[in-house]
Amino acid sequence: MLAKLPTISRILLGLLFLVSGVAKLMGAGGLPPNAAAQNFMLAMVNSHLLSIVMVVELVCGAALLTGFFAPLALVVLSPIVVVISWFHLTLDPEKWPMGVVLPALMFMAAHGYRTLYLPLLQARPSKG
Numbered sequence: 001m002l003a004k005l006p007t008i009s010r011i012l013l014g015l016l017f018l019v020s021g022v023a024k025l026m027g028a029g030g031l032p033p034n035a036a037a038q039n040f041m042l043a044m045v046n047s048h049l050l051s052i053v054m055v056v057e058l059v060c061g062a063a064l065l066t067g068f069f070a071p072l073a074l075v076v077l078s079p080i081v082v083v084i085s086w087f088h089l090t091l092d093p094e095k096w097p098m099g100v101v102l103p104a105l106m107f108m109a110a111h112g113y114r115t116l117y118l119p120l121l122q123a124r125p126s127k128g
Helices: 002-025 036-048 047-067 071-091 092-109 114-120
Strands: none
Touching: 002 047, 002 071, 002 092, 036 047, 036 071, 047 071, 071 092, 092 114
16 A cells, blocks of 8 residues: 555645646635735736646646656646645645645655655766
């Protein structure tokens, strides 16, 4: 079962981001309950940054579901996951589980590709 955990995590993340991207595309979801969270979301909408995030979520969600370019999709989604986690842990604490579960799923999915990521962590990599 532990050997399948990265694959299960990758598929769950793919579903989560694909569904989230489609929901944003359809205009689903309202404003968060408090003023600080509302201001943040309005800034994302007014700057059109939310549109970019929506496209990235759709493309990367599909990549994670299919397994094509999944390691790259995880890297691209990493900053989005950081912001989503920060948002839910600080600005929308009623939904704090998303701020904890999402990075955990990312870590478990990325762990399946750890051999691909290890060269990125070398202080002075050799020039191929």
